[in-house]
Amino acid sequence: MPEFHKILRDWYKQNKRDLPWRTNNLPYYVWVSEIILQQTRVAQGTNYFIRFVNRFPDVESLAAAPENEVLKIWQGLGYYSRARNMHKAALQVVNEFHGNFPDSFIGIQKLKGIGSYTAAAIASISFGLPYASIDGNVYRVLSRIFGIATPVDSSKGKKEFNELANQLIDRNDPGTFNEAMMEFGALQCTPRNPDCNNCPFQSQCIAFNHKEISKLPVKANKTKVRHRYFNYMYIKHGKSIYLEKRAENDIWQNMYQLPLIESPDSLSLEELFSNDNFTSLFNKDNAVIGNESKEILHILSHQKLHVRFIEITLEKPAAIQSWIKVSTEELEDYPLPKPVENFLNEKNRNHPNRT
Ligand code: SF4
Missing domain, CATH: 3.90.79.10 (Nucleoside Triphosphate Pyrophosphohydrolase)
Known part of the structure; x- marks a missing residue:
């Protein structure tokens, strides 16, 4: 589908939300927003993002704060290991990288709590590197448009989706591609009731054309509670x-x-x-x-x-x-x-x- 990234980019231009972390592409802003949004909806995450960067405007101020204060700002967001890891990673940036955020995909993943998804987001948005970031939104969009039933939580599925997303990525503007994919999954191709009637991918979407939207994406393992x-x-x-x-x-x-x-x-x-x-x-x-x-x-x-x-x-x-x-x-x-x-x-x- 050679037109994939063009269709996506046009959709993004018209539907993109104004969000506070989109005012610049500083790695610190991308990092903070991606970590907050990993387990949190945008509506709730936005207030926390603003509070967080008001109190810790850069990596140095985050590193200098006591952990208690970082946890206090995070209070109510849940998944507190995210906040503890961010604090440790800020100390790494200051102490091991002389205050400069690493600027390679591999280097970014050396920071505590940053996996391939967040590293790809920072690498593409802040440094223009062509790495696709693949989260639940992206699995859902790709599995539906391309009709892929490989479980997204299997190693085979992860490899398959990763290869596909990296083939589709816009090499001239990978950051916008990644942001647009996440936004498309969050606003258009939602888990329940996706807006298929107004979707620019409708004609080629396999799930839509085979009436299999509710079956995709596939998950293999149900988590034990x-x-x-x-x-x-x-x-x-x-x-x-x-x-x-x-x-x-x-x-x-x-x-x-x-x-x-x-x-x-x-x-x-x-x-x-x-x-x-x-x-x-x-x-x-x-x-x-x-x-x-x-x-x-x-x-x-x-x-x-x-x-x-x-x-x-x-x-x-x-x-x-x-x-x-x-x-x-x-x-x-x-x-x-x-x-x-x-x-x-x-x-x-x-x-x-x-x-
Ligand atoms: S047609 Fe529906 S299921 Fe397919 S990509 Fe668009 S919103 Fe998602």
Whole structure:
């Protein structure tokens, strides 16, 4: 299809959205926007992008910030390893590349958290190099137009789509080609209800002409979901509450949360209160147990978290070393996972003068 990139470019000219990272093609802007948009919709990602580059306008300011501050700006976006990796990559650029963003496809992938997709986006948009960036949008568009049923999550499929996209790329303007492909997948050839009636590829689109749109793209593996049960303790002493830092090698690494007892199954309150983890933390003379919240289901890509909160008031301060005592005002300084943030916001709305 020799006209592919021309058709795409014309569509892009007419439909391109004005987005803040499109004001220039600096690698820093492309990088930040691509990482934010990996797991986030444009509408939500735009505000985070603006906040992020206002606070960290360049790679030096990002590298100089403490990790806590980077996580705080990221709070609510989820997939926090993205923020931690960006911070590490910024330090790499400053310390190993003398503050200059690497300008080759291979060099860019040496930075922490940057895989071939983001590297191709930066290489093409910022440096004009002909590498196709292939994300879920691109798999969908190509599988439908070319009628490819090879699973996109198989190594055979990845190779096949990669070769095809790199054949189709506009070698004179690879950056616009990549942006246009992503935009086309996001606006025109959407997962459900693609706008086929107004599509410039309609006449050659195999999925459209064979009525197979809902069957493409094909995925081989359904991801197994893990259920976890989070019993959070909302522990008050006077006007303060307690937080703890999350451990490494798990979700929300290095963020702060209310003290947690995780259980392999759902526990009744009686089972929880007689659990060894609970009795080792609280003694009856000091702890008064209050309300229990309803269970909230918090869904991550491979995990379903069953979250509840139990209020506990202490007569005397806690003596658990890993707990940090904080006031309402100090909470602002701590990056919190979304369910904990929502719970504490709700508490403060109901009792603005209390934590
Ligand atoms: S015709 Fe429909 S399915 Fe085919 S590329 Fe266009 S929007 Fe996508």
